[in-house]
Amino acid sequence: MQLTDSVKTVKGVGDKSLSLLEKLNIHTVRDLLRHYPVDYDNFQMPVQINTASEGQTVTVEGAVSRVTTRPTARKKVITCYVSDPSGALKLIWFNQQYLIKILKPGFRFLFRGTVKRDNAEYAILQPKMYQRQEYAKLLGSLQPKYGLTKGITSAFISKAVKQAFSEIKIEDQLPASFRKENNLMKLSDAVKTIHFPKNMDEALEARKRLVFDEFLDFILALRALKTKKEEAVNNFVITDYSACEKLIGGLPFKLTNAQQKTFNDIKKDMSSVRLMSRMVEGDVGSGKTVIAMLAVLSVVQAGYQAAVMVPTEVLAKQHFYDFEEKLGKYGVRTILLVGSMTAAQKRKAYEKVEAHEADVVIGTHALIQEGLQFDNLALAVIDEQHRFGVNQRKALKEKGLHPHVLSMSATPIPRSLSLILYGDMDLSVINEMPAERKPIKNAVVDTGYRPTALNFIRKEVLSGHQAYIICPLVEESEDSDGENVIDYTDNVRDFFASAALKNGDGKLIKTEYLHGRMKPSEKNEIMERFAAGETDVLISTTVIEVGVNVKNATVMMIENSERFGLAQLHQLRGRVGRGTYQSYCIFMKGSEGKDIDDRLNILKNNNDGFKVAEEDLRLRGPGDLFGVRQSGELSWKLADIYADAPLLSLASEYAERIAAES
Ligand code: ADP
Ligand code: MG
Numbered sequence: 001m002q003l004t005d006s007v008k009t010v011k012g013v014g015d016k017s018l019s020l021l022e023k024l025n026i027h028t029v030r031d032l033l034r035h036y037p038v039d040y041d042n043f044q045m046p047v048q049i050n051t052a053s054e055g056q057t058v059t060v061e062g063a064v065s066r067v068t069t070r071p072t073a074r075k076k077v078i079t080c081y082v083s084d085p086s087g088a089l090k091l092i093w094f095n096q097q098y099l100i101k102i103l104k105p106g107f108r109f110l111f112r113g114t115v116k117r118d119n120a121e122y123a124i125l126q127p128k129m130y131q132r133q134e135y136a137k138l139l140g141s142l143q144p145k146y147g148l149t150k151g152i153t154s155a156f157i158s159k160a161v162k163q164a165f166s167e168i169k170i171e172d173q174l175p176a177s178f179r180k181e182n183n184l185m186k187l188s189d190a191v192k193t194i195h196f197p198k199n200m201d202e203a204l205e206a207r208k209r210l211v212f213d214e215f216l217d218f219i220l221a222l223r224a225l226k227t228k229k230e231e232a233v234n235n236f237v238i239t240d241y242s243a244c245e246k247l248i249g250g251l252p253f254k255l256t257n258a259q260q261k262t263f264n265d266i267k268k269d270m271s272s273v274r275l276m277s278r279m280v281e282g283d284v285g286s287g288k289t290v291i292a293m294l295a296v297l298s299v300v301q302a303g304y305q306a307a308v309m310v311p312t313e314v315l316a317k318q319h320f321y322d323f324e325e326k327l328g329k330y331g332v333r334t335i336l337l338v339g340s341m342t343a344a345q346k347r348k349a350y351e352k353v354e355a356h357e358a359d360v361v362i363g364t365h366a367l368i369q370e371g372l373q374f375d376n377l378a379l380a381v382i383d384e385q386h387r388f389g390v391n392q393r394k395a396l397k398e399k400g401l402h403p404h405v406l407s408m409s410a411t412p413i414p415r416s417l418s419l420i421l422y423g424d425m426d427l428s429v430i431n432e433m434p435a436e437r438k439p440i441k442n443a444v445v446d447t448g449y450r451p452t453a454l455n456f457i458r459k460e461v462l463s464g465h466q467a468y469i470i471c472p473l474v475e476e477s478e479d480s481d482g483e484n485v486i487d488y489t490d491n492v493r494d495f496f497a498s499a500a501l502k503n504g505d506g507k508l509i510k511t512e513y514l515h516g517r518m519k520p521s522e523k524n525e526i527m528e529r530f531a532a533g534e535t536d537v538l539i540s541t542t543v544i545e546v547g548v549n550v551k552n553a554t555v556m557m558i559e560n561s562e563r564f565g566l567a568q569l570h571q572l573r574g575r576v577g578r579g580t581y582q583s584y585c586i587f588m589k590g591s592e593g594k595d596i597d598d599r600l601n602i603l604k605n606n607n608d609g610f611k612v613a614e615e616d617l618r619l620r621g622p623g624d625l626f627g628v629r630q631s632g633e634l635s636w637k638l639a640d641i642y643a644d645a646p647l648l649s650l651a652s653e654y655a656e657r658i659a660a661e662s
């Protein structure tokens with residue numbers, strides 16, 4: 001068996017499970033082995049019921065009583081109580097009617113789950129059930145918990161992983177001497193251990209090795225991307241920036257000093273004898289798009305073409321309209337190229353670009369497909385560059401004959417790390433927000449405040465604004481009690497309808513929902529309706545995270561905020577406060593705990609992304625096993641740029657060493 005073989009070659013994976021695994025982005029054996037656990041279940045001795053406290057994951061053992069079943073509109077709910085000599089605890093299941101047959105009063109089981117408050121009493125939602133013998137086998141072990149989709153269990157994945165291990169050999173790219181010197185596990189051991197550690201220390205050791213490799217692979221790929229010195233000659237020297245000056249003069253705002261400085265850097269690059277390779281780093285909302293526009297305008301004025309690659313269709317469309325509006329007046333012809341276009345539409349776009357009937361093409365990964373060829377591409381802009389792999393960035397560059405490259409990112413990374421990560425790129429930092437911006441007002445609240453928060457949103461909508469509500473899940477899930485977009489939307493609609501009745505103002509608030517499982521075209525339409533102000537409240541998963549710019553939106557409310565990484569929450573918050581209006585961000589906690597408060601308070605007290613990253617690291621300290629995933633960041637599975645900075649340096653040193661030896 002090879003790592004690149006289809007996951008179907010693993011015994012036990014059939015057609016049905018294959019399609020489910022594909023939903024999790026598991027296609028090959030390598031993908032399966034790299035589907036690392038998100039946490040471990042630590043099977044400890046059952047506890048006495050009266051010692052179970054809120055937020056704890058526990059196992060209790062006892063006899064069942066008072067079994068009731070109650071159908072509601074959306075769910076069939078079963079409740080019962082489990083009692084031991086110390087007390088009784090409520091248990092709640094949704095949509096698991098088959099349990100009725102098993103939960104006979106007086107029968108004894110072990111139940112396991114996280115203790116939550118259910119009105120005045122404690123309860124476990126969706127507890128797992130075990131027979132005594134079954135539990136005895138698990139006792140003392142760490143069982144992996146995986147990211148799942150409906151129809152797949154952690155047990156299934158763990159079995160498939162074990163099966164794959166029994167047939168595969170994993171090569172190690174590090175020599176034993178280097179591993180020993182730096183206390184790095186063998187790769188094959190690390191992969192095995194991260195799935196099935198004996199204890200947490202072992203898991204941390206395994207993680208260390210895997211993080212090292214993630215960094216090393218990244219750095220080696222970057223090295224391959226690096227333009228050779230002799231090729232870095234500027235074929236597209238741009239000296240005339242008169243159109244840019246006009247554009248700047250005609251903007252409805254004045255560039256900030258940091259924007260002006262960044263533009264000066266770009267001018268200096270593009271007019272020099274060397275090719276531009278510049279990274280623009282600026283917090284969400286600092287105004288990176290207009291910088292891209294200026295660079296694009298300057299090359300188009302000189303008779304060349306430009307490409308702007310962005311990670312999502314929604315963003316591509318938004319940029320497209322923005323470019324058309326602001327650059328159209330200067331004779332710049334912009335076209336869009338995205339995956340959801342028909343083959344005929346795409347062909348037409350290709351023709352226009354090749355014939356130089358279009359000056360700028362804005363699009364997603366569709367830009368790097370084979371069909372697209374330029375007449376004379378002089379500038380490649382990569383927005384939200386951390387969303388793209390090194391090879392994708394390289395492919396875009398190769399659409400031209402050594403074009404200038406302008407990369408943009410909102411990920412705040414300390415300068416010293418940027419130097420390693422972005423290698424030979426020059427760096428401009430936009431460390432200043434437009435003066436007209438009012439700082440976002442933040443609140444961290446528990447679900448008891450939800451009605452107040454929704455009424456607040458309603459008030460904002462009635463005064464002409466819009467709001468986002470983020471939920472972690474798309475739909476109800478069996479192994480998570482987090483809020484889901486679909487049910488939440490129903491509830492919010494009901495809430496607004498009855499609020500309108502109560503207040504007698506009859507104002508209908510228009511809500512829509514959005515999630516990643518929708519077709520791109522459908523997502524675009526929903527985003528466009530929201531951008532056009534036709535929808536008041538958008539309930540969404542984190543798909544709206546990247547770059548979306550709707551100035552009229554003034555409230556961002558994030559359900560189950562405790563489940564997201566701080567960097568991601570900060571990105572989400574960046575969707576509001578993009579205009580002159582006072583904006584608000586409400587972090588709703590789905591569970592309680594001091595560490596949850598500590599983390600969310602960092603966001604409450606800091607609107608600056610660099611500060612958030614710094615404080616977050618201080619709080620977590622290095623070596624956190626999984627933390628809360630810093631989702632979306634630089635596409636690593638385990639590595640955390642902040643917490644694992646020493647490993648990044650080590651990987652960088654090692655890369656130097658092998659480069660010197662070869
Ligand atoms: P990001 O850096 O997150 O990509 P955008 O470029 O989307 O931010 O800019 C956010 C909003 O701020 C846009 O509506 C843009 O027109 C506006 N903007 C950009 N620069 C300025 C400025 N100097 N003053 C006021 N508003 C600005
Ligand atoms: Mg942007």
